[in-house]
Every structure is written in structure tokens, then in C-alpha cells.
Amino acid sequence: MEKEAFNLEILEKLIHEKNVIALRELFESIALIDIADVANHIDDPSELLFIFKTVKSEYTAEFFSYLAPEVQEKLVRLFTDKDLMTLIASSYTDDIADFLIDMPSNLVERVLNVTDKQTREVVNLLLNYKVNTAGSIMTTEYVTLNSVMTVEEALNAIRKIGREAETVYTNFVIDDQRNLVGTVALDDLIFSEPNQRLTEIMATDFTAVEVTTDQEEVARDFKRYNLNAMPVLNEDHRLVGIVTVDDVIDVIEQQVSEDMAKMAAVSPLEDSYIKSSVWTLAKKCIPWLIILLVLGIGASIVLNVFENSLAVLPILAAFIPILMDGGGNAGNQTTVLVTRSLALNEITPKDFLKVIWKEMRISLIVSAFVGLFAFGWVLFEFGSGILEYDALAGLSVWSWFAQASIVAALVAFTLAGAIILSKTIGAVLPLAAKAVGLDPAVVASPLLTTIVDVCALLLYFFLSASVFNLL
């Protein structure tokens, strides 16, 4: 069947008609994730039971792993112990652990009860690794080969045990003490002579991580070395699991979502936006808004102190928003670029001077262009009457223009100053945060706005006070 022609109606029809042959054909011809997407929308999950009774378990186990947690939960409640046992036996241990993490404890117990002892130990182990470590994303189904094997023996071993493994593209060569001594790719086995020894063809420059290694570091090494699978070692440097490339793509996506959330002043979500509850999302948003509100005290104090300037020259207030926003935006541009560059390991805190020097030059160019434009723009706002500017009393028409130009210049200079300052601070903050071991994404954005607001307003009022005292 073509993917485009498949929909919920067809799935329900096949189930209602108990059309075993067409259902089996469906699971062979359409990607399981696409079927699961449709099946998630079925009203009564008990209808899905028919699928698990008729379609081969090698398909249903993977299909089950793509179902939504609430559908999975309902199904497990409906499964007999025998159904459950079949499902578990055909699933990868990391998929079982992933699915159990979201389940209520009585269901977890029931699932573990029907799981054979060996698998249960592995699943328990996986469930106990700290979130976001290599241990928590690794799988334990991989192929180990002994270093004394020949290529032919290795291929035979892979044919025998490889079907259970999550990948056979990278295989792991161990010595008698289970020490990892090399990796051998399936294509290298294919390209070699049957009687060659593994020690001759295996790669010894493999990259390995420990179970406690942060998953982001794992992802970095994967990208850097273009890996298919990476060995995970325990404290004794024995091989205990592997991480495969599909897990790593998930890690990259998750890490990016977290970074974006942090930069937007949201605490990282444990789940996707759409799966998180209203309460959870509110809880992630509130703390930062309150912190930023408290930090806003600086700008409030400045405006409070310079109340008189505003009373004498109320037009000054009209430009507070563009000065604050302009400074904040300019700084944010730099912060986001630098934070992202740090995340991609393109720069490190050692590049401090290089980056600052770069941003100082950038900010000079940017502030010159934007400042010049602001001067013209403010004059236009006055000249066109969009903004009303009543000159100080007793002046001629020429003086009105002169005063308006002075206000425009004041705005332009302050904006230019705020841009230079905020871009420099915007580069310093993430680098400094990273250097002292803090998260650049968390520290940089809130502090930046706060500092830039205060500085821009101070500059604005000091400049205006000194200029208008002279008038």
C-alpha cells in the first residue's frame, strides 16, 4: 500500500473486518512509525489488540515503541501476560526502559514480572542510570567478537547473534578479560579475506565513553568522528553497552530545544511542548519572569532618579523604548551567536580576546550605521509631526530645528553607545559563564537585558542633562 493512501479509516476497517492478510501486508509495506501515528488517533485502543494478536511480533514490538505513552499504558492494561511476554521478548532493552519510565509503578512491576531474569537486570540497570548520561541512552544489544577470531568466524558469529543486536555495522572486539581492544565495521569484514585475523583489520583508534559521560559529550564525539555506534565502558573500563546514531540525533534535538528554551527564559522542559501540561509549562515560565522583574529594579531606579529630566523635557520618555529595545536586541544578537558557537565547540573560553576584539569592531560598524539612521529617523518623526516636539519656550523656528536635531543626536548617540556596550557585554557574558562552568544559555540572556537597560538609560539621562543644561 502507498503511504499516501493509508489513513485512520482504512486501519479501522481492516481491524473491524478482521482482515488478517491485509493487516500483515500493511505492516510490511508501510513504515511502522507512520502506522503508529495513525493508530494513536484510534478512539478505543482495545481495537489495537487485534494487531498484536495477528501481526508478527518483530513488527509489533517496534510499532509499540512508537505509540503514545497513554496508548501504550492502556494496551499494557489490556494485554494478557502472554501478550506482554511476547512483546518484551521482541523489544530492545533500551526501548523497554524508555517505555517504563513513563508508566505507573504497578504497570512497571507487571512488565518486569513477565520479563526474563537477564533482560530484567539489564532494564533495571538502564532505568537506574542518571538521566542525560551515556548509560541512560545506551543499549546492551550489540555484537562482541573475540580478538582471536578470523574474518570468517566473525561473520559467522554475526550471522548467529547479530539479529538480536541493534546494529551489526559496528562490532566490538574484546580480549579474554572483556577489555575492548578494537572495533570492526561490517563493511571491513566484507572487504577482507575470510582467513584474515580481526587484529589485522580492526580499528584501534576508536572513541569510547563511560556510562557517566554526559550525553551531550557523546553527541559531540559522534558528530566529530562520523560514528555509527560508540562503545560505553564501566568504571573498570569493561564494555557494557553501545550508543547508536539514532539515539544521538534525539540527543542533539533535545539539547537544542533546551538551549532555545533557556535563552528564552524558560526552564528546560522534560517533555515536548505539546505533551507538557498547562501547569508544567506555567511553572517553567514563572520563575524567570519573576527573576527578571526583580532585576528590572536597576532601570526603575535610574528612571526614578531622573524624574526631573522627564518633567523638564517630557519628549525624552518617547525614546526610552527604542533605546532599551535597540540595546537589548543588539546584545542579544551577539549573545545568541556566541552561545551557539560555544555549543558547537567552534569557540572556547580561550578565544575570549579574539571574540571580544571581533565584537568590538562589529559593534563600531553596526552602531555607526544604526546611529546615523536613528538620527535621520528621529528628525523625520519630528518633522512629519508623527511625534510632537514643543521646543523650550521663547525660541525662533530655526531654534526649533536646532533643538530637535539635538534631541535626535542625543538619541542616536545613546543608541550607538548602547549597541557598542551591549554587543561587548553580549560577547563577554556567555564566554565568562562557560569559563566558570555555568551554562552560557541560562546566564547570558537575563543578565544582558538588565545590564544593558541600566547602562542605556544612564547614558541617555547623563548626556541629556549635560546637553540641555547648556541650552
Added chain:
Amino acid sequence: MEKEAFNLEILEKLIHEKNVIALRELFESIALIDIADVANHIDDPSELLFIFKTVKSEYTAEFFSYLAPEVQEKLVRLFTDKDLMTLIASSYTDDIADFLIDMPSNLVERVLNVTDKQTREVVNLLLNYKVNTAGSIMTTEYVTLNSVMTVEEALNAIRKIGREAETVYTNFVIDDQRNLVGTVALDDLIFSEPNQRLTEIMATDFTAVEVTTDQEEVARDFKRYNLNAMPVLNEDHRLVGIVTVDDVIDVIEQQVSEDMAKMAAVSPLEDSYIKSSVWTLAKKCIPWLIILLVLGIGASIVLNVFENSLAVLPILAAFIPILMDGGGNAGNQTTVLVTRSLALNEITPKDFLKVIWKEMRISLIVSAFVGLFAFGWVLFEFGSGILEYDALAGLSVWSWFAQASIVAALVAFTLAGAIILSKTIGAVLPLAAKAVGLDPAVVASPLLTTIVDVCALLLYFFLSASVFNLL
């Protein structure tokens, strides 16, 4: 050699001593990208020539692809035509195309001159595909198998032609008209009987893209279907190339960097931050700052119109920053979460009502908490004397407190209103942008701040005018 023990000094020493054996051993034991990283820091690239003359070209071709463009350029100028020919012959066509894109045209010509006709045609083709399409990231080195082959014949074919291919883990089964009829994974070949036909074991539910398909769509399918390699078809639905998973990780990273830059009001960079020149970066920053400056006219007009309120009650000015920042931050939280969710395909514009309804409830909760806190916080600022509040003339002490409470309530209500408004708008904007085919990341952030600023200020002054008229 251990990776940790290797550094620039050692590399230079080996080259100066012309230690051929140690150099060859180095290229076999250390990842080529790590050697290239060190080699990029060598002062005189001509020293690297010795490497290309002594180390096997199967290593040097990949090593070359990891070198920085400026080092590559210098080396190509130093290479004899024979050196170049060896290098090109051992390189993948997509790597050659990637490297030529950054080179001056006279060098491109020289490289193409020493390239054999067949490779040259392919490279030219790759160079001509539009940036960011499947065509521009695909490679043409892959294994095609004929559908009439048996497993044994297929494995023999792979042994014969597979070394030149970028991957043999996914192989492509074509009929006599070069129509793609299926894919067959290397492990499926290993697990099957030698005399089985490919048509029995090949997968027919493969996902393919066209040369003009956007690379982000390619990346989405890769993630969704956990692929190793994906076939690329031309307009006649004939197989012309494949995309491999390592290219896709690059696409994901690039896409994320672009999205982050757009959300921070920077036009997307063609290159990494560190490789982009000061001028380029300035040019990417200036337009958005000017657009935002122009859009800031709304807030300026509001403040200009309500000048008198500020003159009568100057304390109002002190809270402009927290109202603007608070509204902007709250809206930005929503915009970033929704934009990211759209990018990950977790939601589509069809979920419009669902998302709006969700954000309205979230914003009610958030605004209640933050508003309540703001009320207490402003009272504290007044009570502690951090902010000075001079009550309107002729009132008792109790009335001072009453008036301060009214100001605090005013700030709290405005902030709460701004949060509700900005979170709702923050959800509407990216969804609406996506629905009409615009880029959510570009549209949402700048418009959001502008609209929220104006709304928050209007609400603030209308509320304060009506409240203080009553006093």
C-alpha cells in the same frame, strides 16, 4: 599513539625529521579530523606537503577534507598536477564539490582540469544544485544492485564496487530502466541465504526524495525513519544520488543555527560565526536593528501622547522598563516554544485552536503569579525607599500608603494584562506565519516585541489615567 599525547610540536617534529614511518603510523592510529585540527595551526602549510607525499592517499584525501579552507587553498597552490590528481582520485565527489565552493575560480579551474571527465561532470552537477537542496548534499558514490541478482551475487558486487562507495550499509536495487525498486541493507544480505533473490529480501517501503527537495525535509525524514542513507531521484524518478546520515547531522546543526539567529534578529550566516568576517556579521545585524527601530515608532507615539500623565505622575516612568521587558519576555517564551515545536513537526498550523487555548490558560496562571508578586515587589520598593514616591499633595500618611498601593496595583494589573496578551500573540504569530508560508522564526520575534510594547504602554496609561482621575 594516544590522542592525548599528540600535539602540534610532535607533528612538526615528525615532519622536520622526515620520519616517514612514524607519520604513517600516526595517520593509522589517530582520527584524521584530530590530526587536521592540529595541522590547521601549523605556521607554514608547505610543511604539510611532506605528509601528502608520504602517507597513503586513502588517508590524505579525508585528512585534506578536514583542513581549514585557507590551508586547503595554500596547499592546492603548492601541489603539482600529479599531487592534485592523486588527491582528487581518492576523494568523494561531494567532498570535492564542498571544497571547490570556497576556492577562487582559477583554482577551481585547475582542480577540474586534472579531474577525469566522469568525476568532473559529477562535481559540476553537484556545484550546480541549488544550495540547501537534496542535490547539493547528496553523493554519487553508492552501490546499485540489479533486482535479478541473488544475495551471493549482490555481496560479490559490493565487494567489487563497494570500496568506492560512501556507504555499503544501504544498497539500492534498480531495474533495467534504472528505476529504484527497493533498498537492501548490508545486514539483511548477511542474514539471508546466498541463493535468495534480492526481490525477496529487499525493502520496498523506502523513502526517497527529489534533487530539488529542501534539505530540511530530508533531515526530517531521516530522523523519522531512522535511516542510514536515502535515495535521491531526478525529475524522471531515476536514482541519481544518495544522502548519508553524516550529511544530515550537519544539516540539522545548520538549520538550528539559522533558526536561533533568526529568532535573535540576525540574518542567517552562510558560514560559522568564527569564520565569518567582521563586515559580514555587521551586515547580518544592521537590517534587523533598523527595522526594529522603525517599528519602535508605535511605542514612541504612545509615550509622546501620554506625556502629560508622566508630567503629573512622574513615578509612572519608573515602571516602563519592567512592563515592556516583562511583556516581551513572557511573549518570547511562548514564541520560542511554539516555533521550536513547529520546527520539530510536533505541531502544525492545524493545531491553532489547541495551542491558543493552551497558552490562554498558561498565561492566566503565569499572570496571576507574576502580577501578585509584582504588587508586593513594587510596594516593597516604595516602602524600603529604594524608589521614591511622593504622594499627590495634601494627604495623610495612610493616604500615602493607599496611593502607593494603587500604583503597585496598577503596575501589577498592567503586567498581568501584558503577559496574557503577549503570550496569546506569541502563540498566534508563529502559527499564522507558518500557515501563510512565512518563516515563523523570522516573523514572530520582531513583530511580537513591537505589538506587545505598544499594547502594554497603552494599557498602562489608560488604566493610570482613569484611576488617578478618580483620586
